[in-house]
Amino acid sequence: MLEVRNLHVEVDGQKILRGLDLTVRPGEVAAIMGPNGSGKSTLSYVIAGREDYEVTAGEVLLDGENVLEMDPEVRAAKGLFLAFQYPVEIPGVATMTFLKASVNAQRKARGEAELSTPDFMRHVKQGAEKLEVNPDMLKRPLNVGFSGGEKKRMEILQMALLEPRYGLLDETDSGLDIDALRIVSNGVNALRAANRGFLVITHYQRLLDYIKPDVVHIMSKGRIIKSGDASLALELEKNGYRDYVADAA
Amino acid sequence: MAPMIRREHDAERALGEQFSAFRPGDASASRRQEAFTLFAEAGLPTRRIESWHYTDLRGLVREALPPAPEPDAETVAQARERLQAHEVPGAARIVVLDGSFRPELSDLSALPAGVTVRSVLDALATGDLDADLAAAQKLGAPESMLALNAAFLQGGAMVEVAEGARIDTPVELVLLLSGRAPAATYDRSFVKLGRGAALTLVERHAALGGAKSLTATVVVAAIGDGAALEHLVRVDGLGPQALHLGTTLVRIGAEAKFESTTLVATGGVTRRQSYLEFVGENSTSHLYGVSLLDGRAHADTTLIVTHTAAHCESRELFKHILDGEATGIYQGRVVVAPGAQKTDGKMLSKCIFLGEGANMYNKPELEIFADDVVCGHGATVGALDEDQLFYLRARGIPLREAQALLLEAFAAEAVDTVSVDAVKDEMVARVGQWLRQHGR
Numbered sequence: 001m002l003e004v005r006n007l008h009v010e011v012d013g014q015k016i017l018r019g020l021d022l023t024v025r026p027g028e029v030a031a032i033m034g035p036n037g038s039g040k041s042t043l044s045y046v047i048a049g050r051e052d053y054e055v056t057a058g059e060v061l062l063d064g065e066n067v068l069e070m071d072p073e074v075r076a077a078k079g080l081f082l083a084f085q086y087p088v089e090i091p092g093v094a095t096m097t098f099l100k101a102s103v104n105a106q107r108k109a110r111g112e113a114e115l116s117t118p119d120f121m122r123h124v125k126q127g128a129e130k131l132e133v134n135p136d137m138l139k140r141p142l143n144v145g146f147s148g149g150e151k152k153r154m155e156i157l158q159m160a161l162l163e164p165r166y167g168l169l170d171e172t173d174s175g176l177d178i179d180a181l182r183i184v185s186n187g188v189n190a191l192r193a194a195n196r197g198f199l200v201i202t203h204y205q206r207l208l209d210y211i212k213p214d215v216v217h218i219m220s221k222g223r224i225i226k227s228g229d230a231s232l233a234l235e236l237e238k239n240g241y242r243d244y245v246a247d248a249a
Numbered sequence: 250m251a252p253m254i255r256r257e258h259d260a261e262r263a264l265g266e267q268f269s270a271f272r273p274g275d276a277s278a279s280r281r282q283e284a285f286t287l288f289a290e291a292g293l294p295t296r297r298i299e300s301w302h303y304t305d306l307r308g309l310v311r312e313a314l315p316p317a318p319e320p321d322a323e324t325v326a327q328a329r330e331r332l333q334a335h336e337v338p339g340a341a342r343i344v345v346l347d348g349s350f351r352p353e354l355s356d357l358s359a360l361p362a363g364v365t366v367r368s369v370l371d372a373l374a375t376g377d378l379d380a381d382l383a384a385a386q387k388l389g390a391p392e393s394m395l396a397l398n399a400a401f402l403q404g405g406a407m408v409e410v411a412e413g414a415r416i417d418t419p420v421e422l423v424l425l426l427s428g429r430a431p432a433a434t435y436d437r438s439f440v441k442l443g444r445g446a447a448l449t450l451v452e453r454h455a456a457l458g459g460a461k462s463l464t465a466t467v468v469v470a471a472i473g474d475g476a477a478l479e480h481l482v483r484v485d486g487l488g489p490q491a492l493h494l495g496t497t498l499v500r501i502g503a504e505a506k507f508e509s510t511t512l513v514a515t516g517g518v519t520r521r522q523s524y525l526e527f528v529g530e531n532s533t534s535h536l537y538g539v540s541l542l543d544g545r546a547h548a549d550t551t552l553i554v555t556h557t558a559a560h561c562e563s564r565e566l567f568k569h570i571l572d573g574e575a576t577g578i579y580q581g582r583v584v585v586a587p588g589a590q591k592t593d594g595k596m597l598s599k600c601i602f603l604g605e606g607a608n609m610y611n612k613p614e615l616e617i618f619a620d621d622v623v624c625g626h627g628a629t630v631g632a633l634d635e636d637q638l639f640y641l642r643a644r645g646i647p648l649r650e651a652q653a654l655l656l657e658a659f660a661a662e663a664v665d666t667v668s669v670d671a672v673k674d675e676m677v678a679r680v681g682q683w684l685r686q687h688g689r
Contacts, residue, residue: 048643051635076645088640092658101654102644109645141658158644 001025002047002080002166002197007058009039009046009222016042018222019058024166024197031200031208033233034219035241040201041085043219044170047199048082049075062166076102077109079165083155083172090142095154098142099124103161127160131187148175149184156187167191169200173207185210205237220244261292263313268400271316277373277402284399291393303578303610304520304549306394309492314463316401317347317432324427327457328354332423337451337671340419341366347427348403348434363414364448369405369438381471382439385500388524388555389467394494398435398465405438405467408450412443412473419449419669424466426487428458437467442476444502449479451672454495459488470499470507474529477506481672482521482538485679489516489544496522503529503558510667511538512676513548514683520549527554527561527589535564537663539676541683542575542607549578552596556589559619563593568663569600570656570680571607572687581626582614589619596626601633601659603652653681 002024009017016039024030034040046053047060049072059066067075090098104114115123128135131153143151152172159167169188173181188198188211200211208216208230216232217224218241225244226232268285293310294301320328328346332354336342343366344354350368357366378386389395410416422438442448452468464487472478480497487493493515501507513519525534540548554563569577581596600609613626633655641651660680667673 050639050643071648072639072642073645073647073651076643082643084640084643088636090637090640090655090658092661093654098641098644098654101646101650102641105647105650106645109647162644 001061001063002199003059003061004043004047005059005061007043007046007060008056009042010054010056011042011052016053016222017046020219020223022217022224024199026165026197027194028215029192029198029200029211029213031202031213031216031233032219032224033202033205033216033236036203038219039222040219041170044082044168044199044201047168048072048080073105074109076162077106081159081162081164081167083152083159083167083169085171085174087143087151087155089144091144093142094138095140095142096124096138099138099158099161102158106162123161127157130190131157131160132183133157149177149180152176152180152184153187156184160187160191165196167196167198169198171201171203173202173204181207181210205233208233218244258293258307260310260313261289264397265289267313267315271401281400281402284396287396288393288400291396294393300551300580303576303580304518304547309518310463314431314433314461316403317427317434319349320347320427324429324457325351325354328425328427331425331455331457335453335455337419337421337669340421340451342421342423343406343408345405345422345424345436345438347425347432348436350404350406359418360420361416361418363411363446364416364420365409367407369407370402372407372439378439379441379471381473381500382441382469385469385471385498388498388500388526389496392496394465395467395496398437398467401433401435402437403435405436407439408448409441410443410446410448413445414443415445415447416449419451419672421451421453422468424452424454426456426462426464426491428456428460428462428488431461433463433465435465437469440468440470440478442470442472442478444473445475446473447477449481449669451669452480452482454484454487454493456487456491459490461490462487462492464491464493464495466494467496467498470497472499472501472505472507474502475504476502478508479668480507480509481667481669482509482511483676484519484521485512485514487515487517487519489546491515491517493517493519495520497524499523499525499534501525501527501529501532501534503531505529505532507534508666509536510664510676511550512540512664512679513538514541514679515548516544516546518547520551522549522551523553525552525554525563527556527558527563530558530560532558533562535566535666537566537666539568539570539660539663539680540577541570541680542577543572543687545574547576549580551578551580553582553584554594555584555586556592556594557586559588559590559592561589561592563595565596566663567598568660569598569609570603570660571600571609572603574606576607577609578612579610579628580612580614582616583624585617585619585622585624587618590621592619592622592624594622594624598628599659600628600630601656602630603633649685653684656680656684
């Protein structure tokens with residue numbers, strides 16, 4: 001279980017998260033919706049272990065273990081995966097080299113044998129086909145010159161290869177056209193499993209037509225202010241965030 | 250004007266005494282005397298000489314180390330062992346140990362037809378220097394350390410590639426220091442490429458022990474019309490007591506090519522200086538390199554490229570990775586002579602700091618006396634990108650490995666053109682290895 005308890009986070013002295021509580025169970029897809037500036041991306045970065053945020057109170061528990069003192073690589077090896085809203089370009093590092101380094105680093109951290117190159121290549125090829133990732137992309141430097149859609153498909157390919165316990169999808173739908181949205185969503189849906197949970201952060205309901213959530217949370221001003229089932233997202237789409245933002249103020 | 254009065258420095262005085270006692274037993278006494286007189290007049294370079302501003306040898310050379318003696322049997326055996334561990338597959342090998350050419354350690358069996366290798370002392374004793382090499386040698390005329398090298402010259406190789414001979418087999422020039430007792434070494438090698446010839450020369454400097462050392466090492470190259478020389482240099486692991494002064498003097502003919510890539514990963518004080526001159530049209534050169542510096546290491550890269558002929562292109566790209574209290578220096582000067590129209594000259598120096606105590610000095614200079622040229626320079630300094638590091642770590646790659654990946658990628662651009670795969674892979678891998686070794 002992934003639990004966020006009473007999380008308070010500041011950036012440069014400004015309070016971004018103000019006592020956020022959230023639970024994602026294995027097998028569950030939880031969606032977080034909220035207006036710009038409500039702290040959605042901050043939440044995903046803090047869970048993944050980015051350093052620029054100051055946690056002033058609260059915990060993030062992965063199966064009861066607080067991850068907040070762990071380095072990002074340790075959290076990753078324990079099964080947390082963040083699909084970035086803006087995947088980072090890394091010139092000079094071939095995508096395939098990066099994929100192999102990350103898969104084997106996690107296997108090593110968990111005391112598993114590293115994959116042989118042929119096994120790894122086969123694994124990547126299969127995943128790439130499903131996500132319609134052109135094999136040429138794997139030879140290019142990571143994310144450099146990739147289109148918005150290619151970058152997002154690459155994020156999902158990484159998630160498929162790393163097989164995390166919990167996937168955090170930070171605005172994975174942003175910058176995607178309708179075809180790319182379908183491919184990416186199919187990729188995520190294929191990874192849904194009884195022992196894996198997802199936290200889908202999005203601004204729009206559209207993504208949730210493709211990735212059906214079990215629970216929807218509305219976030220505003222650093223807290224979850226309302227939770228419900230998938231129908232809550234539809235209601236939001238109709239009425240907008242205005243009511244909730246006003247309530248929280 | 251009254252002559253400048255210079256107070257003699259202890260080390261300079263001691264070098265004078267050493268020279269008086271120096272009896273190399275060859276026919277070059279008058280040439281050596283002439284060279285020593287030049288050195289004695291100028292003295293060790295000081296910070297008052299602009300190009301030596303950041304590497305003040307008068308301050309750094311406190312004592313005159315004696316010229317290294319002939320290596321004994323044990324040293325030769327050690328060198329032999331060391332050489333086995335490092336080799337470029339298939340390459341021919343020239344070995345210079347403590348300044349002297351050692352045929353018994355060299356392996357010239359792989360040398361194809363069209364290349365000859367001789368001892369430089371024999372070559373100089375038996376005939377006049379080839380006119381192109383003599384002209385190339387003049388490029389460094391103002392350097393007193395080159396005069397000192399000529400005065401005390403212990404050995405080196407004369408490599409000649411015949412007209413039209415395009416040699417696929419790399420030729421290694423391995424310069425080993427025994428490092429058992431404090432010593433100075435003075436070697437000079439010559440490389441002559443006839444018209445249309447091609448050669449890859451892999452120059453490596455290494456030490457068997459860590460005793461205090463002064464190395465004045467020189468490579469003089471003359472590249473004939475239509476010829477191509479690739480010069481790969483590695484100065485590695487000399488230790489904190491080493492003072493390494495390496496000079497490359499290159500004269501480039503018409504429609505010719507000179508490509509050099511240098512890796513410096515060593516403690517002590519290093520200065521790698523290159524003087525290039527384009528004397529024929531439509532030629533290209535590139536000077537690329539990487540330096541990996543930590544502790545109190547000091548590495549000075551000084552490049553002087555003179556475009557005498559028109560329509561030539563020169564490129565410089567250096568990547569510096571600095572940690573600890575290391576000092577990096579990049580001085581690039583491009584001189585475009587009157588009439589050298591359509592010159593295309595660019596310099597770029599990029600530095601990454603891993604710690605906060607290091608210093609980087611960039612000094613690009615353009616001296617342009619022609620009006621239709623494209624010349625430019627750029628320099629960047631910074632730290633590793635935090636977003637990139639986080640991204641890699643968020644995928645499970647530990648911090649040190651993430652840094653190594655990013656630094657290897659940073660350095661890779663500067664070694665990308667290396668044609669010998671074994672050397673290229675080794676240079677890139679050295680970056681990650683260095684990072685793990687020095688342990689931040």
